[in-house]
Amino acid sequence: MSENIKINVNGNQIESTPNKLLIEACEDSGIHIPRFCWHKRLDPVGMCRMCLVEIETPRGKMLVPSCTTEVTDEMVVDTESEVVKKAQEGVLEFLLINHPLDCPICDKAGECPLQDQTMAYGPGESRFVEEKRHFEKPISISEIILLDRERCILCARCTRFSDEISGDPLIEFIQRGNKTEVNTFPNEPFKSYFSGNTVQICPVGALTSTSYRFKARPWDLKSVRSTCNGCPVGCSTELNSSQNKMLRILGVDNDSVNQGWLCDKGRYNFEYLNSEFRLKNPLKKIDNELKETSVKEIYTELSELISDRNTNINFLIGTNSTNEDYVAFNEFAKNFPTTNQTFYLNDDYLYAGFFEQDINRATIDDLNNSEAIVIWAEDLKENLPVLYLRVRQAVKNGVKLIVFGHSNSTLEDIADFYYSEDIVSENFEIIKDISKLKGIKEHVKDKNVTAIIGKSTPYQLDEYLDKLVSYLVENSNSKIMNAFSSGNTFGAINNLDNVKNLRDFTKNVSSENTDLLFIVGSDPIGRSVFSNEIHRIIEDIDNVVCLDLFLHETSELCNYIIPTSSTLGEKEGTFTNIEFRTSRIDKLVPSPGQSLSDWEFISGLSNFCNFINNIDSLDGLNELAYQDFDNQDSPSFKNLDKPSNFDGIINDYQPNVSTMPNETITSQYFVGKKLYGDNITIRYSDSISLLGAKQFIEASESTIEKLNLSSGECTLKQNGHQVSANYVVNNKLADGVIFIPQNRRNFNRFDFSETIEISPNQSKEALNVN
Amino acid sequence: MSWNDSMIKQAKKIIKMYPQKRSAIGPLLHLAQSKDGYISDDSIAVISELVGITEVQVKSVSTFYSMYKQEPTGKYLLSVCKSISCEINNSKEIIDVVKDFTGLNNNETDENDLFTFEAVECIGACGGAPAMQINYETVEGLSSENTIKLCEWLKEEQPDVIIAEEMQDNFGGTKSFDWAIKDQSGTTGSVPGFQTFNTTKEKK
Ligand code: SF4
Ligand code: SF4
Ligand code: FES
Ligand code: FES
Numbered sequence: 001m002s003e004n005i006k007i008n009v010n011g012n013q014i015e016s017t018p019n020k021l022l023i024e025a026c027e028d029s030g031i032h033i034p035r036f037c038w039h040k041r042l043d044p045v046g047m048c049r050m051c052l053v054e055i056e057t058p059r060g061k062m063l064v065p066s067c068t069t070e071v072t073d074e075m076v077v078d079t080e081s082e083v084v085k086k087a088q089e090g091v092l093e094f095l096l097i098n099h100p101l102d103c104p105i106c107d108k109a110g111e112c113p114l115q116d117q118t119m120a121y122g123p124g125e126s127r128f129v130e131e132k133r134h135f136e137k138p139i140s141i142s143e144i145i146l147l148d149r150e151r152c153i154l155c156a157r158c159t160r161f162s163d164e165i166s167g168d169p170l171i172e173f174i175q176r177g178n179k180t181e182v183n184t185f186p187n188e189p190f191k192s193y194f195s196g197n198t199v200q201i202c203p204v205g206a207l208t209s210t211s212y213r214f215k216a217r218p219w220d221l222k223s224v225r226s227t228c229n230g231c232p233v234g235c236s237t238e239l240n241s242s243q244n245k246m247l248r249i250l251g252v253d254n255d256s257v258n259q260g261w262l263c264d265k266g267r268y269n270f271e272y273l274n275s276e277f278r279l280k281n282p283l284k285k286i287d288n289e290l291k292e293t294s295v296k297e298i299y300t301e302l303s304e305l306i307s308d309r310n311t312n313i314n315f316l317i318g319t320n321s322t323n324e325d326y327v328a329f330n331e332f333a334k335n336f337p338t339t340n341q342t343f344y345l346n347d348d349y350l351y352a353g354f355f356e357q358d359i360n361r362a363t364i365d366d367l368n369n370s371e372a373i374v375i376w377a378e379d380l381k382e383n384l385p386v387l388y389l390r391v392r393q394a395v396k397n398g399v400k401l402i403v404f405g406h407s408n409s410t411l412e413d414i415a416d417f418y419y420s421e422d423i424v425s426e427n428f429e430i431i432k433d434i435s436k437l438k439g440i441k442e443h444v445k446d447k448n449v450t451a452i453i454g455k456s457t458p459y460q461l462d463e464y465l466d467k468l469v470s471y472l473v474e475n476s477n478s479k480i481m482n483a484f485s486s487g488n489t490f491g492a493i494n495n496l497d498n499v500k501n502l503r504d505f506t507k508n509v510s511s512e513n514t515d516l517l518f519i520v521g522s523d524p525i526g527r528s529v530f531s532n533e534i535h536r537i538i539e540d541i542d543n544v545v546c547l548d549l550f551l552h553e554t555s556e557l558c559n560y561i562i563p564t565s566s567t568l569g570e571k572e573g574t575f576t577n578i579e580f581r582t583s584r585i586d587k588l589v590p591s592p593g594q595s596l597s598d599w600e601f602i603s604g605l606s607n608f609c610n611f612i613n614n615i616d617s618l619d620g621l622n623e624l625a626y627q628d629f630d631n632q633d634s635p636s637f638k639n640l641d642k643p644s645n646f647d648g649i650i651n652d653y654q655p656n657v658s659t660m661p662n663e664t665i666t667s668q669y670f671v672g673k674k675l676y677g678d679n680i681t682i683r684y685s686d687s688i689s690l691l692g693a694k695q696f697i698e699a700s701e702s703t704i705e706k707l708n709l710s711s712g713e714c715t716l717k718q719n720g721h722q723v724s725a726n727y728v729v730n731n732k733l734a735d736g737v738i739f740i741p742q743n744r745r746n747f748n749r750f751d752f753s754e755t756i757e758i759s760p761n762q763s764k765e766a767l768n769v770n
Numbered sequence: 771m772s773w774n775d776s777m778i779k780q781a782k783k784i785i786k787m788y789p790q791k792r793s794a795i796g797p798l799l800h801l802a803q804s805k806d807g808y809i810s811d812d813s814i815a816v817i818s819e820l821v822g823i824t825e826v827q828v829k830s831v832s833t834f835y836s837m838y839k840q841e842p843t844g845k846y847l848l849s850v851c852k853s854i855s856c857e858i859n860n861s862k863e864i865i866d867v868v869k870d871f872t873g874l875n876n877n878e879t880d881e882n883d884l885f886t887f888e889a890v891e892c893i894g895a896c897g898g899a900p901a902m903q904i905n906y907e908t909v910e911g912l913s914s915e916n917t918i919k920l921c922e923w924l925k926e927e928q929p930d931v932i933i934a935e936e937m938q939d940n941f942g943g944t945k946s947f948d949w950a951i952k953d954q955s956g957t958t959g960s961v962p963g964f965q966t967f968n969t970t971k972e973k974k
Contacts, residue, residue, distance in 0.1 A: 172830035173830050175833045176835075183826070184826055186811060
């Protein structure tokens with residue numbers, strides 16, 4: 001590391017690392033320089049000139065933009081001189097020339113950098129009497145984002161974000177000079193999984209979201225810091241509510257995880273919290289009808305069933321609970337010798353994974369610090385979106401990217417080596433000698449490698465992945481990250497003693513060995529590829545208790561339904577992410593009706609049955625979760641609440657996942673997940689619900705031709721089950737491969753091991769002849 | 771794709787001349803313009819696919835430069851200079867004369883698609899101000915009378931090739947330089963003349 005240099009700012013000496021931007025060096029020493037276009041996570045452009053400061057040069061003092069000037073040793077800077085002030089006033093006066101000043105009806109007002117900096121640095125009055133430029137008031141540039149071009153100050157933050165960070169530059173400056181505007185190409189909307197970030201970083205109210213528009217005033221908002229439980233990346237969030245209603249989620253800059261960004265699912269998939277369809281009261285099935293009841297009555301009935309402790313109980317547990325919830329179930333299960341402490345996680349992609357001692361675990365930051373990244377997993381952009389952004393960032397920094405498999409098509413564009421059909425078979429097996437591949441020979445062998453490994457489809461055999469991992473472990477200095485992609489999977493596998501997956505559930509659980517089944521926050525019937533089997537099993541079991549937010553395909557079948565508090569903003573706890581980083585989940589809004597947290601329900605039941613109860617307080621559960629760790633770095637509430645630990649604490653867990661390896665491939669199709677699905681929470685989040693509703697299949701052009709599809713729509717048929725869908729051309733898929741998104745409605749009801757008949761829909765005219 | 775094979779072939783040849791595909795956008799836009807006389811959204815889509823950037827990024831470049839036309843122009847693009855040197859030499863009058871003759875306001879095209887009028891920034895003929903361009907061929911030292919005659923000539927003769935030299939001899943006045951080599955080539959349409967794109971021609 002090179003030595004720090006000293007610069008003089010406003011008469012005070014400050015230190016900085018060399019090559020830092022002046023604006024950042026000042027910021028780090030507590031000297032704030034106003035700015036609009038500069039953003040720590042984006043390349044500087046020097047677009048707005050708000051950050052002008054004076055520096056001493058051999059030719060006297062000079063105004064320079066501090067966001068494009070790097071510090072040099074003994075630089076002398078003035079950020080407050082009369083000249084600087086005049087410059088700031090001038091810049092603001094210019095910016096306001098065309099600004100509509102419609103603050104009273106602008107969502108940004110109250111937290112608007114333009115408003116704030118005009119107050120702090122502006123001239124106080126305007127000399128501009130001419131007509132301002134006019135544009136049609138907000139135009140929608142996508143289903144969820146609106147753009148008011150009159151308010152735009154052309155800082156290029158949104159366009160830089162979409163180009164540099166998310167890599168889907170669908171918005172750009174159009175025209176020049178006074179006519180410049182941000183816009184999309186006709187019929188090419190700003191369809192990005194990360195578009196909400198542009199709304200967050202826009203320094204004015206030009207970009208707004210359909211979700212938050214006109215909902216609240218910033219000064220009315222309550223907020224807490226929390227962690228997104230949408231996927232195992234665990235992005236740091238700030239939750240905002242007003243009048244006890246969750247209204248907005250913002251990304252918080254956690255340097256090691258999300259660096260301020262969120263995916264749109266994480267950002268907008270909260271609206272369901274306020275849905276009128278939320279369960280409010282406990283329900284009980286009487287004569288095939290669900291009737292309202294009380295928790296106490298459910299406790300009474302269950303206690304009759306379980307108090308002798310010989311009941312055969314099984315647990316089907318979702319990935320949307322907190323670590324404390326999982327601990328509660330784990331402790332509760334210990335009361336029943338017959339359960340073998342086995343928990344079936346609601347995930348068809350989960351498998352034993354790579355957690356052995358001799359495998360080094362990767363952190364997200366390792367991506368940046370390695371020479372190469374090897375990825376073989378579900379499509380990261382669809383399933384671990386912000387991890388995808390971090391991979392992009394690493395690649396931008398020069399790390400080589402090697403990707404296997406046709407499911408990672410969104411990574412193809414940035415991969416240095418993309419190994420698909422010739423190397424990875426239709427069944428997701430590497431059919432060539434790994435060591436002979438050019439990318440591996442040149443960039444992996446004996447190099448520092450970070451690998452992201454997970455199943456590309458529920459049907460992929462574990463052994464195929466094992467082979468690649470053993471190669472990496474033996475031949476490179478590798479760190480491995482398990483790419484399980486749903487919610488708090490890592491919290492579940494840490495805190496539940498023995499975790500299995502849905503395939504195991506279908507093999508092991510039946511009415512014969514189960515008197516009572518708990519289903520917690522899971523809708524496997526609506527989402528998993530084992531839908532039909534699970535449906536049969538659940539139907540057969542006499543007593544099924546379900547803890548959930550909504551009635552859905554699975555909860556409908558249960559005998560007892562307990563409304564629960566959502567992990568998103570309705571309860572406290574901890575969450576463990578993909579790198580085993582544990583951070584805080586916090587509560588901001590009350591949950592509806594008689595909702596309980598999972599742990600509250602289970603602890604109450606335990607109490608009711610007079611079991612030894614060590615699970616009756618959240619703090620107690622939190623302590624139990626982390627009792628094995630050294631006090632110093634245990635992610636207990638106490639430690640996590642220290643500001644230095646807000647970003648979470650990484651710990652070395654030894655999870656116990658013991659899924660049975662599947663031995664035969666049982667799918668003729670490539671089954672995978674899309675970011676937006678048809679799951680219940682998305683269905684009830686109005687602004688994004690439509691994004692997950694479309695039913696489609698993907699195939700290459702030649703495959704589509706072979707299927708004789710030509711009309712744009714087709715019908716998938718099998719044993720009386722039928723779904724009509726659009727087809728999308730995806731030439732990245734190998735010949736003959738058909739991609740079916742399992743999380744779009746009704747697709748998961750097909751038996752993928754059998755042929756599905758795919759036929760073109762007759763054109764509308766043909767149907768209309770009567 | 772709305773480009774024919776020979777255009778695609780030419781585009782690919784152009785792209786090969788640059789280390790990065792996207793650097794070829796400029797000439798590709800000229801190629802598009804040589805075909806349509808303006809940059810259509812279809813062409814933008816083709817270019818975006820050829821160089822591997824998004825449509826809106828291509829659009830951003832094409833709309834930045836005023837010589838990439840966003841709409842079709844008439845057969846003759848009349849660009850009268852309104853910058854400082856011409857302004858002091860009475861360009862206002864020339865502009866008025868052209869507007870009068872054509873009945874057009876700035877950036878308008880007549881209904882016969884014959885003339886498009888625009889008032890433009892300096893066209894590099896300050897020494898011969900006031901000046902204008904017809905299809906990017908420059909005439910200098912204009913007077914009101916000659917401007918009208920020039921417009922009438924265009925309207926009546928409707929020449930297919932516009933040649934600066936020829937217009938200068940018939941309708942021009944003082945020139946910036948009079949020592950340049952005679953150039954008998956001109957433009958074949960309302961787009962800049964480039965040999966590469968077949969938009970320039972010698973007079974037979
Ligand atoms: S829309 Fe917002 S972020 Fe984008 S350029 Fe305009 S002011 Fe900047
Ligand atoms: S990437 Fe995952 S954790 Fe981050 S915002 Fe999206 S869903 Fe939430
Ligand atoms: S912040 Fe430096 S020019 Fe905009
Ligand atoms: S100002 Fe008219 S040609 Fe230069």
